[in-house]
Amino acid sequence: MDADKINSLHEPQVKCYTKGKEHKKYGFGSKVSIAIDQRSGIIVGAINFTQSQHDSKTIPEVLEQIVRRTGEQPDEAYVDRGYRGISQYEETKIRVPKPIKNITRSRKKKHRRRSAIEPVIGHIKSNYRLGRNFLRGIIGDQTNLILAACGMNFKRVINLWRTEANNCWSIFLKIILEVYTKFFAQKLNWGF
Numbered sequence: 001m002d003a004d005k006i007n008s009l010h011e012p013q014v015k016c017y018t019k020g021k022e023h024k025k026y027g028f029g030s031k032v033s034i035a036i037d038q039r040s041g042i043i044v045g046a047i048n049f050t051q052s053q054h055d056s057k058t059i060p061e062v063l064e065q066i067v068r069r070t071g072e073q074p075d076e077a078y079v080d081r082g083y084r085g086i087s088q089y090e091e092t093k094i095r096v097p098k099p100i101k102n103i104t105r106s107r108k109k110k111h112r113r114r115s116a117i118e119p120v121i122g123h124i125k126s127n128y129r130l131g132r133n134f135l136r137g138i139i140g141d142q143t144n145l146i147l148a149a150c151g152m153n154f155k156r157v158i159n160l161w162r163t164e165a166n167n168c169w170s171i172f173l174k175i176i177l178e179v180y181t182k183f184f185a186q187k188l189n190w191g192f
Contacts, residue, residue, distance in 0.1 A: 013050055013137070015028070015030060015031075015050075030048055030049060030138075030141050031052065031053070032047070032048050032145055033045070033046070033058045033062050034124070034149070035077075036117055038110075040156075041116070042156060042157075043149045043152060044066050045062050045063075045069065046065075046145050046146060047062055047145075054085065055082040059086055075091070075093065076092065076094075076095055077094050078095045080115075081097060083096055084096050095107075124149070128148040128149075129144070130145065
């Protein structure tokens with residue numbers, strides 16, 4: 001077995017993962033699981049796994065972290081086909097897309113929304129430095145993941161605040177303009 005094989009002398013916890021891609025067949029590092037809220041796109045769960053395990057075995061830890069962070073148990077979790085093997089954990093139904101011909105429109109839409117995690121992973125890797133970790137050890141891996149997830153959430157919240165502030169300013173300016181025009185309309189009627 002290659003489970004106890006050392007891939008790096010200075011980072012012995014690094015594992016080798018098969019990626020299944022033609023241009024890059026293997027990757028070295030640790031497994032990360034990221035969960036986002038489908039409505040807001042905010043990252044609600046991010047866990048670094050040090051042992052090499054199947055994706056379906058990571059679901060309980062991720063859902064427990066989501067409950068700790070949000071205080072709510074999700075009703076449904078939409079995952080990709082790598083998570084086959086588990087259909088429900090506690091009250092959460094795990095939805096894995098299957099090639100079904102008679103699928104409802106709402107279920108199809110939710111399964112398409114599941115693919116929204118791929119751009120999030122890409123942005124975290126490229127823009128928030130999760131692609132390469134310069135921190136040492138398992139704690140460094142976990143710290144890098146948490147900082148990257150927090151950075152992306154802060155950016156998303158700032159963008160939401162910016163749009164809300166722009167909406168508030170436009171409403172405020174409309175009210176000022178309305179009051180201004182009413183005031184001058186009254187002034188013109190008074191004969192000043």
